[in-house]
Amino acid sequence: EAGVTQSPTHLIKTRGQQVTLRCSPISGHTSVYWYQQALGLGLQFLLWYDEGEERNRGNFPPRFSGRQFPNYSSELNVNALELEDSALYLCASSWSSSGSFDEQYFGPGTRLTVT
Amino acid sequence: GEDVEQSLFLSVREGDSSVINCTYTDSSSTYLYWYKQEPGAGLQLLTYIFSNMDMKQDQRLTVLLNKKDKHLSLRIADTQTGDSAIYFCAESGGDDKIIFGKGTRLHILP
Secondary structure: OOOOEEEOOEEEEOOOOOEEEEEEOOOOOOEEEEEEEEOOOEEEEEEEEEOOEEEEEOOOOOOEEEEEOOOOOEEEEEOOOOHHHOEEEEEEEEOOOOOOHHHOEEOOOEEEEEO | OOOEEEOOEEEEEOOOOEEEEEEEOOOOOOEEEEEEEOOOOOOEEEEEEEOOOOEEEEOOEEEEEEOOOOEEEEEEOOOOHHHOEEEEEEEEOOOOOEEEOOOEEEEEEO
């Protein structure tokens, strides 16, 4: 069974540009979580989608947004990129919205570098 | 390999202090973290400590690090019902790899 997949694996953008990251959950999983992992800061919760709706978001500005499609895949959009947006962006999926962390399956991440 | 261990459950009376303990094996750990996960929500970073620090305090939270024993603890003063959650200990060596414990479920007794 395929795990969580993310694309692209690496991305280089310049300040002010916009970026879209993609995530495909494990088949049958309806919840998708997005995390930002900046060097030295650990995982920061960004967004949670379940059944196509945004259920919760972390402490990030509105230029971080996303959506979940009917097939449960998800996109993360970041507008007006800033240097501090450089990070590894991780997507995780789980069976249901009540899944605890150890039921979340993580993708390999997309490394975004903003220059 | 690297490992992070923590007890699975803790019950505390409302108003008392909660102390969640964690041990890790990686002696090259640079950062140690505490995360909180409330029911149906993603992980939220509560606090972190650099490995060259012994203690960090942030309002009701106190983190203690014993680097010699590779022991990390999180103390929550005046525990409230809103503190009911799963608390994850994690460590990293400063690169992308973070090792998580399995989480301690904190249950608040009335």
